[in-house]
Amino acid sequence: MNRIDRLQAILTQLQTKKVVKAQEIADRFGISLRTVYRDIRALEEGGVPIGAEAGVGYFIDDNYSLPPIMFTTEEASAILIAGKLIPHTSDKAIDQSFQNALYKIKSVMKTEDKAMLEKLESSVKVFNGPYEIPQRDSIYLQDIQQALVKSKVLKLNYFAHYNQEHSMREVEPIGLLFYALNWHLIAYCRLRGDYRDFRLDRIRNLEISEETYHRILDKAFEEYLAREKEQYQTFEIELKMEKQMALYIHEAKYWYGYLNEKDDGQFVNMKFLNPDLNGFARWILAMTDKVDILSPPNLKNMVGEMVRKLHEKYQDT
Structure with a gap:
């Protein structure tokens, strides 16, 4: 990117936030802080009223009128x-x-x-297979975003899947996560006295209260994610399977923590990282005799026990 294009892009970036840090600009364009300072000075010399707050960042005067942004x-x-x-x-x-x-x-x-x-x-479509999942009327995404911005306590009627029960919760939201094809609200639950993960499609009713809570959102959210990562136990799994089976599970393997594979001609060695050995064992059962479990040993024992129970259940038929 030449300097003129970069100056225009920096000007656009300054419009996206109340205050933009010099390091954010440097990281975006892969330039040094010294170059950032020179570019900001060039914009100021060109008549753009850029303010600076020591140790915080740059901002554009609210009264400055910018031309409409053109998209490529x-x-x-x-x-x-x-x-x-x-x-x-x-x-x-x-x-x-x-x-x-x-x-x-x-x-x-x-x-x-x-x-x-x-x-x-008209030439781009998203295809979900033969069975279209209907779009939900509301999973309260806008309400939760509003509560996050204004630091408002939320009152939830939440359906817990594990015990099939509804409960009323007062929570202090700290962030939104999208994983496993669903949005999740991360919040401090006053009922449980700790941070909890609430799947949005299980919220039956949501109300934004007038009560304000006091938490440093960025810090609380990062601490939660770091804690979850530390507690998230995963198992390294290695399988040896016939080539045809490896081709058959080509798409499915990514759902089970696929890492890499080595093809030696007739067989393929695959490595996975997965937190649920029980669920992984059930997936392996579908491969019957086309796969060998190389590690861990307890996964092999788990599959063997499942096979034994299946044999006992169906041996008479």
């Missing part, structure tokens, strides 16, 4: 692709907000770029 064809295409995924990973409220934003983006594009995007619109 590649940037608009990337946003369109994201829009195709939104209905499958959120709810109707978020989808509607995103589509409204997309209309605004299209309104400032050049005519030829609009035509390109219109053609691309």
Whole structure:
């Protein structure tokens, strides 16, 4: 990227946040802090009123009027692709907000770029197989985001899957996580006296209270993630399977913590990292005699016990 393009990109970045740190700019463009300082000075000399807060970062004066941001064809295409995924990973409220934003983006594009995007619109689809999962009316994503920004206590009617019971919770939200194809609210639960993970599609009702809580969100969220990572026990698993079986599970293996594989011609050695040996053992059963368990030994014992129980259950038939 040449310097003129970088200066324009820095100006755009300064519009995205109240205060932008010099290190954030340096990391984004792969430049030194000294280069960042020179670029900021060049923008100031060009008439852009950039303020600086010592030890915090840079900001643009609120009264400064900037021209509309023009999107490149590649940037608009990337946003369109994201829009195709939104209905499958959120709810109707978020989808509607995103589509409204997309209309605004299209309104400032050049005519030829609009035509390109219109053609691309009908040529990109997300296919979930023969059974489409209906989009949820609401999983409270917007309400939770609002509570996070305003540090408001949430009142939840939560359905716990493990005991099939509903409970009322007052929680202090610290973050949102998307994993295992679902959104999760991470919050301090006053009932349990600790941080908990609430899957959004199991929240039956949510209310934003007027009560404000006091937590440093970034710090609390990072501490929670670090703690979870430390407690997350995983097992290294090594399998040896026939080549045809390796081809058969080509897609499924990624769901079970696939790491790498070595093909020696007739057989394939695969390594996995997985936290649930019991669930992994059940998956191996489907491979019957086409696979050998090299490690760990207790996984082999687990599969053997499952086979024994199956034999006892079905030997008469």
